[in-house]
Amino acid sequence: MSTTTLPPGQRQEPVSAPRRMISDRSRAERKLGWMLAGPAFGVMLLVTAYPIAQAIYDSLFDFRLTDPDNRAFTGLSNYWVILTDRIWWISLGVTLFITVVTVAVELVLGFALALVMMKALSTIRPVVRAAILIPYAVITVVSAFAWRFAFGLDTGFVNTWFGWVPGIGAETDWFGGQWSALFVVCIAEIWKTTPFISLLLLAGLAQVPDVLQEAARVDGATWWQRMSKVTLPNMKAAIMVALLFRSLDAFRVFDSIFVMTNGANNTESVSFLAYRQTIARLEIGLGSAVSVLLFLCVVLISALFIKGFKVDLSSTRGEG
Amino acid sequence: MPDDRRDGPPVRETGPDRRPTGRRRTATAAALLLSASFLAACGGDSGGAPTLTWYINPDSGGQAEIAKRCTEAADGRYRVEVTLLPRESSEQRQQLVRRLAANDSSIDIMSLDPPYIPEFSEAGFLAPVPDEVAERVTEGVVESAVAGSTWKDELVAVPFWANTQLFWYRKSVAEAAGLDVSGPVTWDQVIDAAKQQDKLLGVQGIRAEALTVWLNALVESAGGHIITGRAEDPESVQLGLADEPASKAAEIMRSVNDAGVGGPALSTAGEDVNVTGFEGDDAGFMVNWPFVWPRALAAVKAGTLEQSVPDDYGWSLYPRVEPGQESAPPYGGINLGVGAFSKHVDLAYEAAECATSEENQSYYFVTNGNPAAKAAVYDDPEVVKAFPMAPVIRESLEKAAPRPQTAYYSEVSSSLQRTYHPTSSVRPDGTGQSAANLIKAVLKKEQLL
Numbered sequence: 228m229s230t231t232t233l234p235p236g237q238r239q240e241p242v243s244a245p246r247r248m249i250s251d252r253s254r255a256e257r258k259l260g261w262m263l264a265g266p267a268f269g270v271m272l273l274v275t276a277y278p279i280a281q282a283i284y285d286s287l288f289d290f291r292l293t294d295p296d297n298r299a300f301t302g303l304s305n306y307w308v309i310l311t312d313r314i315w316w317i318s319l320g321v322t323l324f325i326t327v328v329t330v331a332v333e334l335v336l337g338f339a340l341a342l343v344m345m346k347a348l349s350t351i352r353p354v355v356r357a358a359i360l361i362p363y364a365v366i367t368v369v370s371a372f373a374w375r376f377a378f379g380l381d382t383g384f385v386n387t388w389f390g391w392v393p394g395i396g397a398e399t400d401w402f403g404g405q406w407s408a409l410f411v412v413c414i415a416e417i418w419k420t421t422p423f424i425s426l427l428l429l430a431g432l433a434q435v436p437d438v439l440q441e442a443a444r445v446d447g448a449t450w451w452q453r454m455s456k457v458t459l460p461n462m463k464a465a466i467m468v469a470l471l472f473r474s475l476d477a478f479r480v481f482d483s484i485f486v487m488t489n490g491a492n493n494t495e496s497v498s499f500l501a502y503r504q505t506i507a508r509l510e511i512g513l514g515s516a517v518s519v520l521l522f523l524c525v526v527l528i529s530a531l532f533i534k535g536f537k538v539d540l541s542s543t544r545g546e547g
Numbered sequence: 548m549p550d551d552r553r554d555g556p557p558v559r560e561t562g563p564d565r566r567p568t569g570r571r572r573t574a575t576a577a578a579l580l581l582s583a584s585f586l587a588a589c590g591g592d593s594g595g596a597p598t599l600t601w602y603i604n605p606d607s608g609g610q611a612e613i614a615k616r617c618t619e620a621a622d623g624r625y626r627v628e629v630t631l632l633p634r635e636s637s638e639q640r641q642q643l644v645r646r647l648a649a650n651d652s653s654i655d656i657m658s659l660d661p662p663y664i665p666e667f668s669e670a671g672f673l674a675p676v677p678d679e680v681a682e683r684v685t686e687g688v689v690e691s692a693v694a695g696s697t698w699k700d701e702l703v704a705v706p707f708w709a710n711t712q713l714f715w716y717r718k719s720v721a722e723a724a725g726l727d728v729s730g731p732v733t734w735d736q737v738i739d740a741a742k743q744q745d746k747l748l749g750v751q752g753i754r755a756e757a758l759t760v761w762l763n764a765l766v767e768s769a770g771g772h773i774i775t776g777r778a779e780d781p782e783s784v785q786l787g788l789a790d791e792p793a794s795k796a797a798e799i800m801r802s803v804n805d806a807g808v809g810g811p812a813l814s815t816a817g818e819d820v821n822v823t824g825f826e827g828d829d830a831g832f833m834v835n836w837p838f839v840w841p842r843a844l845a846a847v848k849a850g851t852l853e854q855s856v857p858d859d860y861g862w863s864l865y866p867r868v869e870p871g872q873e874s875a876p877p878y879g880g881i882n883l884g885v886g887a888f889s890k891h892v893d894l895a896y897e898a899a900e901c902a903t904s905e906e907n908q909s910y911y912f913v914t915n916g917n918p919a920a921k922a923a924v925y926d927d928p929e930v931v932k933a934f935p936m937a938p939v940i941r942e943s944l945e946k947a948a949p950r951p952q953t954a955y956y957s958e959v960s961s962s963l964q965r966t967y968h969p970t971s972s973v974r975p976d977g978t979g980q981s982a983a984n985l986i987k988a989v990l991k992k993e994q995l996l
Contacts (some may be wrong), residue, residue, distance in 0.1 A: 400812045
């Protein structure tokens with residue numbers, strides 16, 4: 228790490244994270260910060276904290292939407308029902324599988340695309356960036372339908388185009404089996420959100436000072452050495468933030484599964500399970516409990532990233 | 548108007564002294580009236596006639612046209628506007644339930660899929676049908692459509708159109724296979740014929756409502772029921788899924804699957820996929836709703852299908868499970884419910900009566916392919932001309948059996964879909980029992996769905 232940090236002259240002390248005495252100026256700044264962020268904080272409390280609290284409260288009841296009169300307090304029994312049900316664990320497994328596979332592939336692909344965007348000739352750079360960003364601009368439901376139509380037996384072209392691949396024939400029913408359906412779901416997710424990860428990584432790449440690259444080049448470092456010793460360590464924060472955001476996003480996967488399989492053949496994710504209990508089955512209590520568990524999983528992932536991998540979210544603002 | 552605002556006596560004084568104040572009052576009242584009517588217009592009630600909102604399921608424009616006709620027929624007493632619900636009936640239910648649970652008064656009339664009617668009725672979402680209306684709207688209506696609008700021995704919705712599935716065959720294939728279609732056919736015969744000719748037998752193997760429709764028709768045709776008793780009590784509901792008819796039904800599902808006649812996409816095949824297959828070269832047989840017919844004719848008109856294809860279409864009653872026992876074809880369709888929170892319940896029932904008039908049902912049948920609930924419509928020469936299979940549809944409707952009637956239909960159907968999907972996993976000796984266990988556990992809220 229010592230060779231990769233900035234020379235002392237260019238180092239800046241973090242402005243918003245004073246560790247010693249709080250000066251008058253920083254106190255004023257803090258006040259200004261609260262005034263600026265306060266309204267947004269209030270709105271967040273209203274639109275996020277309140278529904279979360281409501282869901283936690285509802286999850287303790289046996290409550291069916293069409294039968295509000297028979298609402299009864301049941302304590303933690305909803306959680307017991309969920310955690311002892313095989314479907315919860317299958318859904319959790321499917322969700323983790325989708326999360327791990329898509330995020331891993333997206334990280335590699337996204338990094339490659341970020342490098343392309345970074346190094347592309349300045350004349351074609353805008354075109355390259357726009358082309359890479361298009362999938363991200365497509366609504367998830369629309370992209371899910373596009374992929375469903377591509378792989379469907381009645382409308383699809385994939386079986387014809389890839390008929391030469393062993394295991395794929397004119398009659399391969401992609402949505403008829405768990406693994407093949409999950410494969411399509413993952414591909415759709417990867418296609419759709421790789422641009423997001425590559426954008427975050429591009430921001431990270433742009434932060435790596437040219438001085439360091441130059442110094443490493445002068446010292447005779449190979450491309451791979453520069454990549455692994457200079458570029459990657461310097462953009463660790465950006466990588467971690469990209470990973471964190473995408474993992475949280477991927478863990479809540481819903482649209483693609485809803486459109487493609489509607490949860491058939493064990494392709495249900497945890498969000499889908501919450502949808503089924505709350506919206507389809509109208510069991511607000513049970514559904515809220517699934518949602519709370521989903522929320523806890525998301526909190527756990529965040530904690531793991533922030534504490535476990537020591538991601539400093541403020542460092543992406545170029546302060547670290 | 549400026550005269551009235553002026554202080555002092557008006558210019559054209561004709562009456563006694565109190566006149567100016569009187570005129571000022573009139574002006575204020577007029578202004579208030581004007582602004583009130585302006586506000587009312589903003590609220591959607593233009594011209595004083597209340598607007599009734601009819602939540603419709605997607606169709607080929609028939610319900611919108613009927614709404615227009617009824618608006619005209621009402622002669623200014625009310626106007627009917629349509630609002631579109633999602634395509635899937637389960638999603639239609641979800642949207643309506645969410646709105647009604649929040650006491651949405653904008654729902655005046657709604658097009659309801661019959662299996663969900665008990666749930667709506669039980670939750671108090673349907674305004675009670677006045678006795679004289681009930682009498683009028685059930686007159687001359689086929690048995691299954693009245694049963695589908697009834698819950699706890701009371702009519703709770705207005706029968707609109709009644710659907711049923713027919714057995715569709717390609718005449719050429721049936722002939723080549725030596726299948727005698729002049730009388731009733733059995734599932735075993737059809738499966739054998741399809742297998743022998745290496746042709747498709749279109750059934751709905753998708754994990755969706757269509758699968759429940761198929762399963763229920765098989766169980767009912769074998770003489771059984773999915774729910775045998777106490778349908779209104781989730782704690783003690785009695786199920787017939789472990790009985791002989793249900794295992795016979797599972798046997799048929801499994802043999803369609805094992806014979807390979809269901810096509811490569813059996814586990815994802817719904818009604819639309821079936822029709823596409825039936826219009827193709829591998830077409831042999833299919834069970835499906837009558838929309839198959841107008842769809843083929845439209846495709847011919849559009850030039851995407853040869854006229855020889857619909858010419859080869861044949862139809863008869865739903866296949867039997869046992870040779871000696873009449874089949875119980877699926878019953879579907881749409882009935883009209885009036886929202887319990889509507890501000891114009893009386894007018895809504897009036898509009899619902901108009902929408903379900905014989906004339907409108909016959910129009911809807913001919914133009915949209917949705918069979919009427921009133922039996923007399925089937926004698927309409929125009930209907931018979933457009934739907935040569937109309938007499939078979941009517942006969943099928945008389946024999947049709949509804950899906951399990953319970954306020955917890957959604958749970959029952961989803962549980963069945965989960966256990967009976969994919970058809971390759973169905974076991975005649977075990978799937979029924981596991982489905983029954985799941986339904987019971989789900990209704991007792993001891994399991995997820």
